Amino acid sequence: MNAQDLKNSILQLAVQGKLVEQRAEEGTARELLEQIKLEKDQLIKDKKIKKSKPLPEITEDEIPFEIPESWEWVRVGEIGSLTRGSGIKRTEVIEDGYPCIRYGELYTTYRTKFEKTVSFVTKELFDKCHKIHTGDVAMTLTGENKTDIAMAVTYEGKDTIAMGGDMTCWSHHMMNPLYLVYFINSPYAISCKRNLATGDIIIHISNDKLATILMPVPPLEEQHRIVAKIEEILPYIEQYDKAYTKLETFNKKFPEDMKKSILQLAMQGKLVEQRPEEGTADEQCEQIVAEKAQLIKDGKIKKEKPLPEITEDEIPFEIPASWKWVRLSAICEKIGSGSTPTGGKNVYQDDGILFLRSQNVYNDGLRFDGIAFISEELNRPNSVVVAKDILLNITGGSIGRCALVPDDFDKANINQHVMIIRLVNLDLRFWVHFVIISAYIQQKIMDVQVGVSREGLSAEKLKNFIIPLPPLAEQKRIVAKIEELLPYCDQLIKC
Known part of the structure; x- marks a missing residue:
């Protein structure tokens, strides 16, 4: 299993409700969806977003896997608004000016989340473009292969940025944006997008097709915990990736190699931080x-x-x-x-x-x-x-x-x-x-x-x-961290 397969396994566990436990005190997704619907209706009434096309009811035959009782299945189009970007030509990009993002940069420059752009346009062009704001999710609508189509990243910067063409902005969603990103980039969602995309040499997907994808929605607090758990695990995956490129012949020994890496980090005092108060x-x-x-x-x-x-x-x-x-x-x-x-x-x-x-x-x-x-x-x-x-x-x-x-x-x-x-x-x-x-x-x-x-x-x-x-107190923290991580090595290899 290479690092990407490992990451995919983590994301699949996440969208199936198997990465963190469910907590009754966090409410249900149904309560969250009711709030989202009220907010969306108000935004439409205020003419801040357009009313979307009616989406078909979800049937039992469509549901791909079981999710926790506190979760709900919805179509992507029911959550917030999808807005296609405006064309920004490569020749229109300047070295300094108003921030913008072009669809190709989602494939080459940005991964998961970003705060600053690498491209800029004039104020005149900026004013004409659709915009991306903090917490919005950007997705590509054009690409070279169906696996990568509609790759998603979220914008965490403070400035409003202009959005180029061949991409869409998922806004007003009231969800944890990183949960949406990890969902869109999960193996399940990739499979859905592959089935909906068209073309051979140049691949396309539309907002209307994206809107039909079934999405499992956890309660908002659980979304936060899922994202936190993924963010905790990803650095270990990155470390594994570096080792994997050097020791590719040892692929079949995973998860043993991963266990060794975790234990070696522990032996060297690199798995948890040191605390002076622990003696x-x-x-x-x-x-x-x-x-x-x-x-x-x-x-x-x-x-x-x-x-x-x-x-x-x-x-x-x-x-x-x-x-x-x-x-x-x-x-x-x-x-x-x-x-x-x-x-x-x-x-x-x-x-x-x-x-x-x-x-x-x-x-x-x-x-x-x-x-x-x-x-x-x-x-x-x-x-x-x-x-x-x-x-x-x-x-x-x-x-x-x-x-x-x-x-x-x-x-x-x-x-x-x-x-x-x-x-x-x-x-x-x-x-x-x-x-x-x-x-x-x-x-x-x-x-x-x-x-x-x-x-x-x-x-x-x-x-x-x-x-x-x-020190003994640090030993206990290291042991707890090892015991938390090692089961993922065994679990992920079975996925």
Whole structure:
């Protein structure tokens, strides 16, 4: 899936009411449409817009997909007014004067929204032209292919601008103009426009035909939220696009590539902003050192050998000043693998103590297909997994897969192919899990395997891995942002 396909998927989700949740307190589209009709009738009465031609009733057979109950289907012509522009020749454009927009510039210069024009005309010509005002939506009526016909942008500038020919202005709509733009540029609307456009070499579409297109209308507040969500996602799509052009051969690995990009941004402190009031990772590390010292004093864990200082050569990338590079062992009370009881599979039974193996450990959690059990007598204290642990596969083809143990988990044993990572401060586990499954740590895991036979990752090597540590409050914000974005990667690939 390329970046345009990804954007199209986002827009299609948006117009189907699947991008944001519906909220009862925001009212219904029917209420909005009643206001629009009253406003339109008044504008016609005041002779500010012309009365449009009657549009056919919407039939059940025409409706292309289901929309939320609070939404309504309408024809484009029922919303505001469509006004065709006046001809502005290329030879009439000057370097400085009164702002204007020509239809070809929608294809070459403007995308989605704009505030300033690149073209100008004399006052005499400006006065003769139809105008575009703040919040109006401009669409092309002529083009070179049916896919791009009636491409839409909204004007967000303050000055009135002149509108050239072969384009139309959608005004007095009382809608969020960016919702209209995203709708017109959505795959559904593009399909409608393709069916209505005429011509082979030069493609045309008219206002009358545009007016017949069925449009799903959400309540106004939901329109604002849809637009905000799209605007939030688009920068990530742009970043993906840059990576995609360089790594086109990896197309089929999407959404995994997108996930990697998101996680890498997170590792480098570029996914959310830093906030001074959230403190520093140094303060957090001091608390962990104190807690770990208390655990040692209480005899709950053994004192470890001092960890080597982190050198400049080890640091793979820059992180924010409030962050800190730490060795994984410094924030853990346990890093160690399990063991398989003597007898191997022959000691498995139908019930008893849950026995987890690498086949049960996945990045999205534990899976219990083909689960094994062992007897109470075979329980090994060093192999016991408890709630809120992190499990990491350390051998074989699944090396690097990492799972969070659920909060309501009782206990289990693990075999020698799985490592237990138990943090001093359990609130760090969500961040550490994302660090481990990031491309940065996954590559380190592959790099430190022993020999060409890939004998696996040892506890000693894992303990010395360095990881970036943000302040805890920022960790929580990063984790929340990752959890918000990653589902889109999985969802969009299915669209």
